[in-house]
Amino acid sequence: MSELNRLSVDEFKERKKMPIVVILDSIRSMNNVGSIFRTCDAFAIEKLYLCGITAQPPHKEISKTALGATETVSWQYVNDVVELVGELKNSGYAVYVIEQTDFSIRLDNFEIKENEKIAIILGNEVFGVDERLLPLADASIEIPQYGTKHSLNVSIAAGIVIWDLVCKSNKKNLTK
Numbered sequence: 001m002s003e004l005n006r007l008s009v010d011e012f013k014e015r016k017k018m019p020i021v022v023i024l025d026s027i028r029s030m031n032n033v034g035s036i037f038r039t040c041d042a043f044a045i046e047k048l049y050l051c052g053i054t055a056q057p058p059h060k061e062i063s064k065t066a067l068g069a070t071e072t073v074s075w076q077y078v079n080d081v082v083e084l085v086g087e088l089k090n091s092g093y094a095v096y097v098i099e100q101t102d103f104s105i106r107l108d109n110f111e112i113k114e115n116e117k118i119a120i121i122l123g124n125e126v127f128g129v130d131e132r133l134l135p136l137a138d139a140s141i142e143i144p145q146y147g148t149k150h151s152l153n154v155s156i157a158a159g160i161v162i163w164d165l166v167c168k169s170n171k172k173n174l175t176k
Contacts, residue, residue, distance in 0.1 A: 098161055099140045
């Protein structure tokens with residue numbers, strides 16, 4: 001492992017983070033929660049918010065897929081996702097729901113603005129993002145899909161969107 005040049009937990013906590021926060025809105029699967037923790041660690045995401053019925057560490061089912069990321073990723077439980085979104089918007093974050101809507105922007109067409117702090121919201125595996133959040137969001141982002149299914153597992157969707165945002169941030173040199 002030392003040959004992989006992995007950061008220690010302390011080094012990771014001190015490292016500059018991507019200006020992205022991730023909000024999990026009532027995610028029911030603890031395996032999905034753990035997987036998203038791992039993705040947030042992999043891309044040095046600023047913070048992960050767990051809202052509604054989303055389970056919180058420590059829990060065996062989360063730890064199984066997080067593989068220690070619950071110790072590195074800054075996270076917080078907030079019961080009221082609507083209140084959280086209001087606070088983030090007041091703090092200068094642009095808020096985007098990851099959801100298929102009549103007005104959603106395709107992820108490949110979505111552009112980030114220079115110095116934009118981003119909050120993305122991922123919703124419940126069955127019901128999606130809470131409808132109360134749609135009018136509060138700056139936009140809806142949709143992952144283009146070409147097969148017979150028109151949804152992805154939430155942890156897969158999180159990985160795709162976070163990776164895309166990180167790539168776009170790096171191209172604009174927003175992390176330097």
